[in-house]
Each structure stands twice: as structure tokens, then as C-alpha cells.
Amino acid sequence: MLHDEVLAPQFRFEVRHLLDHYVAVEKVLAAEYARMDLLTAAEARAVAALLDEAGPDTLAARPDANMSDIAFALERHVTAGLPAPVPRWHVDRSRNDLQACAQTMFGREQVARFATALLDLCAVVLARAEETRELPMPGYTHFQAAQIITPGFHLSALAEHLLHTQRRLLHTYDGMNACPLGAGAMAGQELPWDRVRMARLLGFDRPQPNALTAVASRRWSAEATAELGLLGAALSRFTTDLLTWGGSEYGFLELPDELSGISSAMPQKKNYPVLERVRGRTAHLAAFHTDVLLGQRNTPFCNLVEVSKEAGTHVLAAFDSAHGTVRLLTEVVRRLDFRADRMRAVCAREYLGGFSLANALALTEGVPWRTAQVVAGKYIVSAATAGVPPHPGAPGLLTRAAAEHALTLADPAGLLADAFDVDRGLARLASEGSAHPEAVARALHAQRDAHEELRAAWDLRAGAVRAGAAETARALGPADGTEPGHRPGTGER
Structure with a gap:
């Protein structure tokens, strides 16, 4: 059995x-x-x-x-x-460090493979952000329309998170890139193994310095799945935004038919179950990390089947799930279409310039800031009640709101025209990191540079693995005329 x-x-x-x-x-x-x-x-x-x-x-x-x-x-x-x-x-050999080394190489390979998929997603996000950085759309806080932003600004935030995750994955890779081979069963070995050379031949950048850690620790599996879980939580939030924006009440985006579904009972509906799949899959990533963590806790720090085998049962499933999730989201971002007319219409309908109106009252009319907020709020309530559109607004209502605080305004019409103009909502933003299209352009430029640096860093590590394999082949030499490093019948090296 x-x-x-x-x-x-x-x-x-x-x-x-x-x-x-x-x-x-x-x-x-x-x-x-x-x-x-x-x-x-x-x-x-x-x-x-x-x-x-x-x-x-x-x-x-x-x-x-x-x-x-x-x-x-x-x-x-x-x-x-x-x-x-x-x-x-x-x-002078043990299976313990042999197994630990093979498993670490497997984990290292999975991290690098996933990093490639994440780089591809980031490249698509950056490209779409550049395309949409000038399209006004409403931004939301507490589920309410708040200020004018752009899809490009929002996607730049996603890119920032993806780049952050890439840096953390690179750190995880470098942390696990210490070779366990030569540790023996747990206390080291009796022959003068060249552990630095063995590490290099296997593509590691150093040997694991402590023999016990080499065979007892599977920290890399907990750290790697933790990163997947953290990324999953973030992607679930961005995907929730896409699901919301794609709803019929918003209509800010549309996906092609190939990425859409229909209702068998309600023919008027166009559903986006692919987004539900993406968000649903992100939940598994946190569960996989918890599984690894619970499998290792309360175990003695030594070589154990419980840690080396059972605790890692679902590590590959975690990476496969993360890889599939990222591939789906990459295609969604590549193919989605932002509906500029619907987004602008909401920006024009909502009183998204309330903050700007309060600022203008304080900066140009000398109204104390907290009083300016109250005046702006009273104006918006009265205008909304009267059915007055935000732009050009009703100067008389603003004059009345100011008069309640013994204030006389020099140019109420000019204040309203500027505060609630949709395009001015973006153009007046002046701080770095804002939704101003040019600020987003600068941010995207820096993000593209970071993206290329990270891709080069991963290429460097992949090159070390290839170089180690090539050096091993040279050290052993060809056997029976077979090309060094070739595995007959497999096409592999």
C-alpha cells in the first residue's frame, strides 16, 4: 500500500x-x-x-x-x-543533499519561468497604458466617483506593482541560488569536495554555507509561494476594477467575443467570465502558500520527508496556477477596448471638480480652506438638487452658497467653468506621480527602463545556468562520439 x-x-x-x-x-x-x-x-x-x-x-x-x-x-x-x-x-554520498539540490533547481526553474510570464504581462500593461494615458475616466474612492484619472494612469499603477513583484521574485531567486550539494546527510562530508565548483557547474552563484540548512530548509518554497499569494491578492483587486468597469451600468470597457460569454436565458447579456476566472484563480495562490507553510511548521530542523516531500506537494500546482492566471490576464489587457465616450460622459455628469473648486476658492478668492470646502459642498448639493449639470454650472447658486458665509466672489462663473471642465481636471494636476498625461508618460518611461533592467537580470541568471551545464559537459568530455551535453533520444541538453 x-x-x-x-x-x-x-x-x-x-x-x-x-x-x-x-x-x-x-x-x-x-x-x-x-x-x-x-x-x-x-x-x-x-x-x-x-x-x-x-x-x-x-x-x-x-x-x-x-x-x-x-x-x-x-x-x-x-x-x-x-x-x-x-x-x-x-x-561519501547521501541522498539528502542530492534531493535538496534537485528540488532547489526545480524551484529555481519555476521562479524563472513565472518571471518570464510576468515580464510579458508587464510589457503589455505598459503598452496599453501609453495608448490610454490621455483618455479621461472617473477614478473611484469608497465605491463613489471621486476625481478624473485615465486608464493609462490606472494601468501604470498595475505596472508598478508588477515591477515590485519582479524585484521580489529576483530576490527570492537569489536567496535560493545557494547550492546544497556537498552538505551530505546533514553534517558535511569526508572527502574534499569542491563545493564552489559544484555550485558553479549547476548554475548556482554560491554553495549553501551551512550543511544543516542545505538539507533541512525548504524556505524557498514558502518564500516563492508567498510572493505568488501577494501578487494574487493585488491582481484580484485590479481584476475587480475591470469587472466593475465592464458591467452594463458602467460600460467603460469591452472585450472581444472570443474572450466573452453569453447567457443561455438572457440574449441581451455579454458576460466576461474570463475575468471571473482570473480573479477566482488568484484565491488559490494564497491557499497554496498556506499549504506549504503549514506543512513545514512544528517540524524539527533536519532532513524530513514531511518537509522535503509532503510540504511541497502543491508547489508545482501553485506555479502552474499563477502562470495560467497571468497568461489569461495578459490576453485580457492586450485585447480590451476602453470606451472613451462612456468614460467621458460619466466625468461630465459627476461633480468631480469639487476638490478643485475648493482649492480655487482658497487660492484665488482668499476663502479659508475649510470654509472653502463647505462652500463647495453646499454649491454641489444645491446644483445637483436643481438638476444643474456640473459644466458650465450655475454661478448664482455658488454666489448664494458663499453669501451664507459672508463671502463675495469676484468671478463665480470662471471658478465653475474651470473646476468642472473635464480636460482641465487632468491638465491642472502638477505633482509627479499624478494622473496628468505627461506625468504618466514620465512614469511609464521609467517603468519601461526598469522592465528592461529586470529582463536583463533574469537573462543573466539563465546564462549562468547554461554556462554551468556547458562547463560540466566540457569537464566530462564526449562519450562514444556523442556531442557533449546531448541526451540521446530526447533532443535535450
Whole structure:
């Protein structure tokens, strides 16, 4: 039963998702054995060649032969294929650091893969923000129309969050980019393994300095899923805005038919279930992090199946869910159409210049600021009650509101015309980081620069992994004329 319920499923998962990492680790070990003159160059090449032949069709979970363990299965596969025994192969070795290293490489790969998808989303968001930074739309606080902004301004805020997440993911990657190999079971090893070299060959930038941490910690899985959960919470909020703006009462945006749904009963409806899918999926990300965290808490700090296997059961599902969520949102942002007429109409209908009117009363008419707010508020209430549109407004009502506070205004008509003009609502904004189209343009320029810097940073780390694999291939040399680093029958390197 243990084999069927636990070991065989685990074996299938690792063969599918971690085998390449186990093979890479074993090749580095072979290169180190050769460096220490424990294996001849020919023996190391023979081991590497047999490792390259390992795959789902050659490895099987067999309790009698390999205890249904991927490390033992690889060892048995190589041993069976060697023309003669190699007694010193796997001397001074433990599965603990081998497993920790393969899992860390897997996690590192998932973080980098997701970062690429997030960079793609950010690029689309930045492009759409540039296209829409001059379109007036109402901004909301407390679910009420508040001030005039633009879709580009709102999307720039989303881009800022995506860039922040990218920086945190990069920090997470760098934190986990310490190689566990050479830690042994928990206390270190007895042979003079070159841990700096092994780390470099596997694309790490350093060895994990403490042997116990190397085999006991799976902090990276908690940190990585925490970042996914935090991102999910933010994306759920932005997606809620899109859902709201796409509702029939707002009508600020529209998605093409390919990304829309219909009602089987109400033919007049055009639904956007893709947005519901995106927002719904973000909830899973927080749950996956909680699962990892609870799987690790209250365990002793040592190598444990509970931490190394059970606590990480849903790590791949977390990354797959995050990746799918981001891909869907990328397509939504790329294809959505902002309806400028509907957005402007709401800006013109609502009294969104109330704050500007109070400012003008204080700055041009000398009205104390708090009194100016009261006067502006009284005017808006009386104008709305009388059915007066915000622009050009009713100067007589403003004069009356001011008179209640013993104030005489020099130019009430000019105050109203300026305060409630839709385009002036954007143009008068003067601070950096505001919704003024030019301020948004400057922000987007800086964000594009940051985006390119982050892409270059990820490329640099991917290059280190490729360089390590190439150095390993050179260290082992070709076997039987096979191109170094090539895995026969797979097309992989």
C-alpha cells in the first residue's frame, strides 16, 4: 500500500519534473570524482553517458530493485549499464543533499519561468497604458466617483506593482541560488569536495554555507509561494476594477467575443467570465502558500520527508496556477477596448471638480480652506438638487452658497467653468506621480527602463545556468562520439 499510495506517485512526479535536475547533479558528482582521481576520466564519461540515457521509459518504481526512489533508480540504471564495476562511484554520498539540490533547481526553474510570464504581462500593461494615458475616466474612492484619472494612469499603477513583484521574485531567486550539494546527510562530508565548483557547474552563484540548512530548509518554497499569494491578492483587486468597469451600468470597457460569454436565458447579456476566472484563480495562490507553510511548521530542523516531500506537494500546482492566471490576464489587457465616450460622459455628469473648486476658492478668492470646502459642498448639493449639470454650472447658486458665509466672489462663473471642465481636471494636476498625461508618460518611461533592467537580470541568471551545464559537459568530455551535453533520444541538453 505504501508503494501505491506514496512512493509510486512520488516517483512518477519526480521522473517527469525533476529527472533532468537529478541527472545534472549526478554528472557534476562524476566530474568531481574525476577531479579527486576517484574515477578515471573514462569511468566518469561512461557514468555520464548512461545518465544521459535515463528517462521515463528506462526508469521504473520497483520496490524490490530501487525502493521506488529516483536516486536509487538512477544508481541502479548506471550500475547495470557499466561494462565493469566502478567501486568508488557514490562513495561519501547521501541522498539528502542530492534531493535538496534537485528540488532547489526545480524551484529555481519555476521562479524563472513565472518571471518570464510576468515580464510579458508587464510589457503589455505598459503598452496599453501609453495608448490610454490621455483618455479621461472617473477614478473611484469608497465605491463613489471621486476625481478624473485615465486608464493609462490606472494601468501604470498595475505596472508598478508588477515591477515590485519582479524585484521580489529576483530576490527570492537569489536567496535560493545557494547550492546544497556537498552538505551530505546533514553534517558535511569526508572527502574534499569542491563545493564552489559544484555550485558553479549547476548554475548556482554560491554553495549553501551551512550543511544543516542545505538539507533541512525548504524556505524557498514558502518564500516563492508567498510572493505568488501577494501578487494574487493585488491582481484580484485590479481584476475587480475591470469587472466593475465592464458591467452594463458602467460600460467603460469591452472585450472581444472570443474572450466573452453569453447567457443561455438572457440574449441581451455579454458576460466576461474570463475575468471571473482570473480573479477566482488568484484565491488559490494564497491557499497554496498556506499549504506549504503549514506543512513545514512544528517540524524539527533536519532532513524530513514531511518537509522535503509532503510540504511541497502543491508547489508545482501553485506555479502552474499563477502562470495560467497571468497568461489569461495578459490576453485580457492586450485585447480590451476602453470606451472613451462612456468614460467621458460619466466625468461630465459627476461633480468631480469639487476638490478643485475648493482649492480655487482658497487660492484665488482668499476663502479659508475649510470654509472653502463647505462652500463647495453646499454649491454641489444645491446644483445637483436643481438638476444643474456640473459644466458650465450655475454661478448664482455658488454666489448664494458663499453669501451664507459672508463671502463675495469676484468671478463665480470662471471658478465653475474651470473646476468642472473635464480636460482641465487632468491638465491642472502638477505633482509627479499624478494622473496628468505627461506625468504618466514620465512614469511609464521609467517603468519601461526598469522592465528592461529586470529582463536583463533574469537573462543573466539563465546564462549562468547554461554556462554551468556547458562547463560540466566540457569537464566530462564526449562519450562514444556523442556531442557533449546531448541526451540521446530526447533532443535535450
